[in-house]
Amino acid sequence: EPEVTQTPSHQVTQMGQEVILRCVPISNHLYFYWYRQILGQKVEFLVSFYNNEISEKSEIFDDQFSVERPDGSNFTLKIRSTKLEDSAMYFCASREDGRTSGGFADTQYFGPGTRLTVL
Amino acid sequence: GQNIDQPTEMTATEGAIVQINCTYQTSGFNGLFWYQQHAGEAPTFLSYNVLDGLEEKGRFSSFLSRSKGYSYLLLKELQMKDSASYLCAVTGAGGSYIPTFGRGTSLIVHP
Numbered sequence: 001e002p003e004v005t006q007t008p009s010h011q012v013t014q015m016g017q018e019v020i021l022r023c024v025p026i027s028n029h030l031y032f033y034w035y036r037q038i039l040g041q042k043v044e045f046l047v048s049f050y051n052n053e054i055s056e057k058s059e060i061f062d063d064q065f066s067v068e069r070p071d072g073s074n075f076t077l078k079i080r081s082t083k084l085e086d087s088a089m090y091f092c093a094s095r096e097d098g099r100t101s102g103g104f105a106d107t108q109y110f111g112p113g114t115r116l117t118v119l
Numbered sequence: 120g121q122n123i124d125q126p127t128e129m130t131a132t133e134g135a136i137v138q139i140n141c142t143y144q145t146s147g148f149n150g151l152f153w154y155q156q157h158a159g160e161a162p163t164f165l166s167y168n169v170l171d172g173l174e175e176k177g178r179f180s181s182f183l184s185r186s187k188g189y190s191y192l193l194l195k196e197l198q199m200k201d202s203a204s205y206l207c208a209v210t211g212a213g214g215s216y217i218p219t220f221g222r223g224t225s226l227i228v229h230p
């Protein structure tokens with residue numbers, strides 16, 4: 001069964017450093033997402049990406065964050081200058097191109113996550 | 120604003136049935152997801168309800184009442200491996216397909 005993959009599984013970095021989190025979405029999916037989950041808290045949406053551009057982003061996704069699809073398979077999240085409060089689990093997700101509501105194409109499939117620790 | 124409420128924690132006995140409730144108040148609604156999340160792992164898809172009624176899938180069933188802004192996840196024949204957090208998420212708030220997640224319900228299954 002196809003699945004979303006993410007690398008690395010764990011990333012430890014110093015405050016102020018740049019990190020790049022990588023994701024390989026399911027191959028026939030067209031919508032891509034990044035979420036984060038601070039330990040013990042709820043899953044929070046960061047950004048969605050479709051057709052090589054950001055389609056939606058949350059208030060969390062400020063100028064320190066950027067996303068890119070550098071080739072036909074990878075989807076990356078870059079944090080330019082990490083802060084202590086960026087420590088969290090970062091999940092990538094993808095879904096099919098489901099334009100009509102009510103279909104299972106709305107379903108997002110999550111990768112295993114990258115645990116980011118900022119010291 | 121968007122508001123999704125779930126109980127924080129529930130406990131149940133192996134072999135029993137448990138119902139996890141979710142209520143929502145959102146500006147728009149497309150559908151409601153239930154995800155299971157084991158500690159330190161990714162959310163995994165359980166169910167998706169768009170229309171009112173009960174959807175059954177093996178040991179798990181999910182119910183939706185759009186008029187009441189209410190859903191529940193029913194887990195039967197509980198197993199120890201069902202100990203996890205169960206996340207309710209709503210799409211369609213503000214016309215978006217982005218799911219808005221509740222805080223999750225931590226289910227503890229004991230022998």
